[in-house]
Amino acid sequence: MGLSKSFQLVLFVIFGLLLYRIYDLENKEMQLQGSLAIQNYSQHLNQMTEWNEDGEALYKELSKTFTFKFFQYIHSNDSELNYTFGSLAKSDDEFEDKIFKIELSDTKSFPDGRLQVRLSTQSVISTSFVNLEKAATLTIFAYLIIMISFAVLMAIHRRGIKYACDYIEQVPNLSFQAVETSRLRGSLKPIGLALEKSRMELKTSIDNFHKENNLLAKAANQDPVTGFSTRRRFNEHIKKISQSDKQQFGVLAIIKAAELSSINQLQGREAGDEYLSQIAACIRRAAAKFGINEYYRVSSSDFALFIQDITVKEAEKFLILLKGYLDEYAQTIEPDSIAHSGMVPFESNSDTHALLTLADTAVSIAQTSGPNRYHILEKFSGNEQLGDDHWKVTINELINRKGLKFFQQPILPCNNHVDVYRELYARFFNTEGSNLPTASVIAMSERHGLNVDLDKMIVVHTLQLLNANPSLTGNFGVNISASSALQEVFVSWLRDILSSHRTTSARLIFEVNESGMQKNVTASRRFVHEMHKVGAKVAIQQFGLGFSSFKFFREVKPDVIKLDSSYSEGIDQDNNNKFFVRMIVDISRRIGIKVIATGVERQDEKLTLEKMLVDGLQGYYIARPEIIAKTDK
Incomplete structure (x- = not known):
């Protein structure tokens, strides 16, 4: 059981016992008042002499001083002198009667009759119940104040712990945001200082590692036909964008070689490789003005590239240039349809699968538009993503x-x-x-x-x-x-x-x-x-x-x-x-x-x-x- 639940349980037991103790004291006080009420009634009854053994007259006289729930006088010889009021059965209609259990009953025998009464408990219970109600209200209010204060403090403490945990969980994703030390105060301050120191040292080490690894990976992951990077490099790059802490935006362009399978079948693999090499040259020429330094061959007939920090409208110039170069190349070979292009915008928090699905849809649309055409899908409408x-x-x-x-x-x-x-x-x-x-x-x-x-x-x-x-x-x-x-x-x-x-x-x-x-x-x-x-x-x-x-x-x-x-x-x-x-x-x-x-x-x-x-x-x-x-x- 955690600290929070343990504290709540202990607090609940303490205030529960306190409330029970208050109830016990008030109950004892009420019982004492009940005994005094019976004594007072007995003294008053003994002082009465002139009632002529008439039950109704006795009731009227006693009613001036006491309130009865039940009154019954039975004469031994003359039934006309009998008198009964109320009911002997218990009645718990009042809430106070359910809380405090007390019975004010008395039976007295006379030479010619017998008197049995039950006094009303309202006057005895009401004072104790009011005292209990006040004490219980104050106790519950104090309990709530303490619980709310404790809950607020625990929430602040949990928020700091959660922030530290979330930050630690992001470390494997190579997220190196600065530690917000203002959220780790008091007893959590040493954790904040340790996280910040670890962040700086880890970031420096990983940056050095990435620089060395990129040089080796670039040489190892290169397509021999086009000189473009392979699918593996593409996956690493798009994952890096989707998980980056820095706000990034730009466009992703997919270019599909339309006639690769046909050329391979009719003219052989060498002609197919030449065809892909020429498309790669067209892509490089079109992208030369946009500062792109890496291209990807993501499948046998698909190419991809990212243009960073550019809007779709500005990036469309690349597609226009590419179509022009593809049209020029089309005039030198038999098929007039060389490649189709699709372009979609991306941000650092874009979903990878949805982005590729949208790009593939854009290429599919371009293929239905005519030779060497391109298509741009600027945003998700909900269906392209699925x-x-x-x-x-x-x-x-x-x-x-x-x-x-x-x-x-x-x-x-x-x-x-x-x-x-x-x-x-x-x-x-x-x-x-x-x-x-x-x-x-x-x-x-x-x-x-x-x-x-x-x-x-x-x-x-x-x-x-x-x-x-x-x-x-x-x-x-x-x-x-x-x-x-x-x-x-x-x-x-x-x-x-x-x-x-x-x-x-x-x-x-x-x-x-x-x-x-x-x-x-x-x-x-x-x-x-x-x-x-x-x-x-x-x-x-x-x-x-x-x-x-x-x-x-x-x-x-x-x-x-x-x-x-x-x-x-x-x-x-x-x-x-x-x-x-x-x-x-x-x-x-x-x-x-x-x-x-x-x-x-x-x-x-x-x-x-x-x-x-x-x-x-x-x-x-x-x-x-x-x-x-x-x-x-």
Whole structure:
């Protein structure tokens, strides 16, 4: 038993005995007062002579002086002189009677009768009970004061001990914060001085050890192909950040080599090693301006690097430079997709597993965006942290529950002869009604093979929306994944369901990502052909990112191409983009394909694109997406 509990027990026993002693004294005093009351009654009764042996007269006379709980006079010969008041049975209605047990009874015999009485104990008990109540109140109050004071002192003492224990527990984690000696006063002061001395000596020894160990480990943990540090070094570094006492922030970038397995299979390991070496060179060139001195190869095809003390907005310059170098390298080899990048911010208290999961999700999103693209996830929304298994369960549940809603964004026609449409954006939400990140849902559905089911849900919901809301007039664009569009099973299903909704299907334009459609030109051509059979149209999104774009759209011949937003950005000042857009518009007009410019966010961009004779404009400057709330049943 600890000191605190022992002290409390002893204190409780002492005050308990004290309270019992007070009760015993008051009880004895009450018994004495009770005896005096009986004596007084007996003397008074003996002095009475003129009551004519009438019980009622005797009661009335005695009642002037005494209070009875029970009074009974029984005459030996004449029952009319008998008199009874009250009850002989005990009554403990009063709390005082339960505390103090006393009985004031007396029986007296007369020549012609017998008298039995029980006096009221209230007058005898009340004084003792009041005294006991006062004494008990003072005793309990004193006990509480002592206990509270002791508890406060013990809490202060425990807080100091806990601080010392917590500090000692952090020593194995190499935490060397200064000891707060103000929290270790009095008898704990020597502990504080000892901890501070140990801290200084241990920190000096470990710093020297780390310097020597880093030199040896850097030479031992180096990838021979790229010259980057290995996964082990990466794990040590990220652990050091997560457990650091110093406030740190920055970004973590993950770069995934997209074509390593393909090059290894088709051209051999040497070509694969050259491919990785070139990507490593691109990473070094892009990071040269950011003071980075260590890079990591965390798996066969994944690279990583940390940029310290920088915001996400500033670090995006690295991704832009890297994409430029990767695009340059792509022109020298057959695949135009070299690597994809993901970036996430970190702080010194970031959870390691959650950070890597978020970075992996960012790379997955980048892979669905086009060749050599990057993606940034700036913060946790709650779902990225829980890993692939959670995403699989979440998406399955989302599909079964049909947890989506639509936003719409109109496209502005540049002339009256062009029939444009409104694009529908699917927004997903979980069981709590919180929005899920759309790009993450789509990326994870493709990773787990759920994209077909997800696209089916979107198509069915779109048909229900348009059929149930006659006020939604005109044409609507529906986004579906390229991987679904290239699957014959999905295309057959889509053709069959649209055949039963001919009127509605004629109002639909299916928007598919260009980079995904380029993977299989034959399947892409079949998809466009089947959609035309049922009256629907096809639009190719993010057009112009791939190096085979012209060949692709000549063979597939979609109804609409939507230029990637990068061509609209600053086009009023970018002559290269102007040349590309003019060429696309000229070719498209000859083969009957409409051209839509996306990402229009400034008036100068709008005016420039209109002069270049694009068929439609889409972007925040034209109209922001808005939820279909007023008409969506």
